[in-house]
Amino acid sequence: MFIDAMGLILADHTRANLGDLEEPRSLAAVPFAGRYRIIDFTLSSLVNSGVKNVGVVANHKYRSLMDHLGTGAYWDLDRMQQGLSILPPFLISHHQDEQEGDLVGLYDFVRDATQNYVVICESNQVMNIDFGPYVQAAKASGAKMTILYNQDGNKSGQPYFLLGLDEDNYVNDLFLSPRELPTTNTALGIMILERDFLIQHLELEVARGRNKLSVENLLRLYEEEQIFALEYSGMILRINSLATYFQASQRFLEMDIFDLFFNQEDRPIYTKVKNEAPAMYLTGNKVVNSLLSDGCSVAGEVKDSIIFRGVQVGRHAVLDNCIIGQDCVISEGAELSYVILDKDTVIRPGVKLVGQPDYPVVIGKGVIV
Numbered sequence: 001m002f003i004d005a006m007g008l009i010l011a012d013h014t015r016a017n018l019g020d021l022e023e024p025r026s027l028a029a030v031p032f033a034g035r036y037r038i039i040d041f042t043l044s045s046l047v048n049s050g051v052k053n054v055g056v057v058a059n060h061k062y063r064s065l066m067d068h069l070g071t072g073a074y075w076d077l078d079r080m081q082q083g084l085s086i087l088p089p090f091l092i093s094h095h096q097d098e099q100e101g102d103l104v105g106l107y108d109f110v111r112d113a114t115q116n117y118v119v120i121c122e123s124n125q126v127m128n129i130d131f132g133p134y135v136q137a138a139k140a141s142g143a144k145m146t147i148l149y150n151q152d153g154n155k156s157g158q159p160y161f162l163l164g165l166d167e168d169n170y171v172n173d174l175f176l177s178p179r180e181l182p183t184t185n186t187a188l189g190i191m192i193l194e195r196d197f198l199i200q201h202l203e204l205e206v207a208r209g210r211n212k213l214s215v216e217n218l219l220r221l222y223e224e225e226q227i228f229a230l231e232y233s234g235m236i237l238r239i240n241s242l243a244t245y246f247q248a249s250q251r252f253l254e255m256d257i258f259d260l261f262f263n264q265e266d267r268p269i270y271t272k273v274k275n276e277a278p279a280m281y282l283t284g285n286k287v288v289n290s291l292l293s294d295g296c297s298v299a300g301e302v303k304d305s306i307i308f309r310g311v312q313v314g315r316h317a318v319l320d321n322c323i324i325g326q327d328c329v330i331s332e333g334a335e336l337s338y339v340i341l342d343k344d345t346v347i348r349p350g351v352k353l354v355g356q357p358d359y360p361v362v363i364g365k366g367v368i369v
Contacts, residue, residue: 005117005135005192006082006110007046007054009039010214011065013189015159016124016240020364021342025064028056028123030245031325031343033252033261034293034306037068038239040271041128041261042121047075048267049131051119053082055109057213062088068272075270085109103211107202110195118198122189122215126237126248128261128269134230135192143228144197145218147171150232152186159240161187161219163229171227174219188232189215197225235260246340246360249306249323253289276309284315300330308343317347321357325365336361345369 011028021030028039039056046054054077058065065086071077072084087105110118117139119131138146149163163185164173175182193201201221202213219227235257237248251257262269276295281287286301295310300317307313307324314332322336325343330336334347338355341347342365351369355361363369 002052003050003132003135004115004139005051005119005131006113006115006195007043007051008106008110008118008120008213009042009046009054009056010120010122010189011039011056011058011062012060013122013124014214015216017242018239018245019242020362021242021245021340022061024061024342024365026058026061026123027239028058029061029065029068030239031308032126032245032249034291034308035274036269036271037065038123038126039065039069040269041126042123043069043075044269045127045129045131045267046119046121047077047270049129049135051131052077052079053085053113053115055085055087055106057087057106059089062086070272074272082113103202103206103213106213107199107206110202111199113195116195118193118195120191120193120213120215120218124239125189126239126261127235128264128267129190129232129234129236130267131192134232137230138192138228141228143170143226144194145221145225146192146228146230147215147219148188148190148192148230148232149185150188150236151184152238160238161216163187165229169229171219171222171229174222185229185231187215187219188236190232191215191218193218242340242360242362243358246323246338246357250304250321252291252306253304274309279307282315285313300332314349323360339363342366 011026013027032038077084159177162175166172239245279292279296282299285298288303290302290305292307293309298313299315300313302319305319305322308326310327311324313330317330317334320337323340325341328341329346331349333350335352339353339361341363344366346368353361
């Protein structure tokens, strides 16, 4: 299955802030749901929808992202023609900064494509969407730009954009995080554009000395160009902050939410494969309502938590509502509640860390506590 659209994933998001989790990597590369990265959900949705030409625009801290994506083989995008293209920044000359180089490189990538439409996705959303019907609806509308939205209102944390829509579902107003909600039409970071229009837009942006492509900037064109709006009624999780990252992660402990993302026969979520032994549950363990990845060993108590690959949980250690990154070591007798640990972190014996649902304790990569 193929559709007449290419994909663009914007790996960075200026209005999202995940603190220490973003320090060593871009937002798209932040680990999520035990063995995935945030980008896996968007990239898998595009591939499952029949998009075979995908560009990942990475402006900052893209080494981890490039290592994860590799040649795109895990998403069936290692192709002789098109496939996966990673667009990191590059310098044009000593008189131009790397952001200007980014936009020119993006222009070249889009110009050389053969598809007539472009699906642009920001990187702060977790989803499992079939884009095919939305591309067809965008094409039928005749609009150069189409935005997806839902009725989320202010449920997923700031910042967020609300859309004023006319009777024909075209955008006629735009609100950023208003105190009072004039509408509940909340813009998703997903737009479908005519490729020729995007090429013209990028040409103008380069000529004007501007250096950034974002859904936000495209939405602000609603007074100059018609933007058609399509409602999306499925599940989508926004990640704008550490609190929303924690909340979105914990939703995967709900079986119905887990099934919506991972038990769709025709829409699997792909990721980089690592061959490790299954998790080991050692004598004395107690695991309740948790998601454990391969390579783990658990001798303590784990409740309502997400445990990434290769984590060791010592005897008499207690984890409650935690997210534990890859290859972390939780030593004997440690107690953690509402804690997020990045990869390779070590918690010494007897250490106690307690956070709150809206303010989890976050420990960065490779720290010894």
